[in-house]
Amino acid sequence: MRIAHRFTTRMTASSMVVAAALALVGVQAAGHTASAATPKKAASVVDCTAANTELTVQQVSRPINHLLLTATNTGTKLCNLYAAPYLGAGEGAQAAVPWLESSRPQAVVTLAPGESGYAGIMTSSPEGYEGYTAKTLGVSFSNRNLDGSIGKSVTLKLPNGGVYFDSSNHVTYWQSDVYDALLG
Incomplete structure (x- = not known):
C-alpha cells in the first residue's frame, strides 16, 4: 500500500x-x-524612378561587350525596382533593348536609401548582325504592372564616346548583386 x-x-x-x-x-x-x-507601422515603399534614384552606366572588363547599369536610391524611403529597365541604345533608337528572361529574380529588388540595384547590358556578340555605335543610352523604369514605364526617362552618355551594339544585345532584370547582373 x-x-x-x-x-x-x-x-x-x-x-x-x-x-x-x-x-x-x-x-x-x-x-x-x-x-x-x-x-x-509598415515601412513606406515607393517606386524607384528618376526622381529618387541616380543612374550610372559603365563599361566592365569582364565579361567583354558588357555594360553595368547602376540605380542608387537617393530618396529617404525604400523603393522598388520592377522587372528590368527599358533601354534605348542611341538617339532615336528604333527598338528597345530586349529583356533577358532567364535573369528574372525571384523577388522585386527593393533598395533602402543609399543602396544600389544593377542591370547587366550585353552590347554585342559574334552571333550578332546589323551593328551600330550608340553614344547615349535612354533609360526608363518599369512600372509595377510591367506594361509600361513610370516617371521621366533619363539619357546617359555611354563610355568611350560610344559603344557598339548589334542584334544580340539584351539587358538583365534588376538584380541586388552586381555579379548576378553581369552573369546574364
Missing part, C-alpha cells in the same frame, strides 16, 4: 509540475500572440 501511495503522490506532484509548466507556456504564448497581433 505504501508503494501505491508513494507512486500516487509522485504522479500527483509530477502532474502538478506539468500543469504549472503548461500554464506558464500558455501565458507566455498568449503574450507573444498579443504582441505579434499588435500592428506595427
Whole structure:
C-alpha cells in the first residue's frame, strides 16, 4: 500500500509540475500572440524612378561587350525596382533593348536609401548582325504592372564616346548583386 501511495503522490506532484509548466507556456504564448497581433507601422515603399534614384552606366572588363547599369536610391524611403529597365541604345533608337528572361529574380529588388540595384547590358556578340555605335543610352523604369514605364526617362552618355551594339544585345532584370547582373 505504501508503494501505491508513494507512486500516487509522485504522479500527483509530477502532474502538478506539468500543469504549472503548461500554464506558464500558455501565458507566455498568449503574450507573444498579443504582441505579434499588435500592428506595427509598415515601412513606406515607393517606386524607384528618376526622381529618387541616380543612374550610372559603365563599361566592365569582364565579361567583354558588357555594360553595368547602376540605380542608387537617393530618396529617404525604400523603393522598388520592377522587372528590368527599358533601354534605348542611341538617339532615336528604333527598338528597345530586349529583356533577358532567364535573369528574372525571384523577388522585386527593393533598395533602402543609399543602396544600389544593377542591370547587366550585353552590347554585342559574334552571333550578332546589323551593328551600330550608340553614344547615349535612354533609360526608363518599369512600372509595377510591367506594361509600361513610370516617371521621366533619363539619357546617359555611354563610355568611350560610344559603344557598339548589334542584334544580340539584351539587358538583365534588376538584380541586388552586381555579379548576378553581369552573369546574364
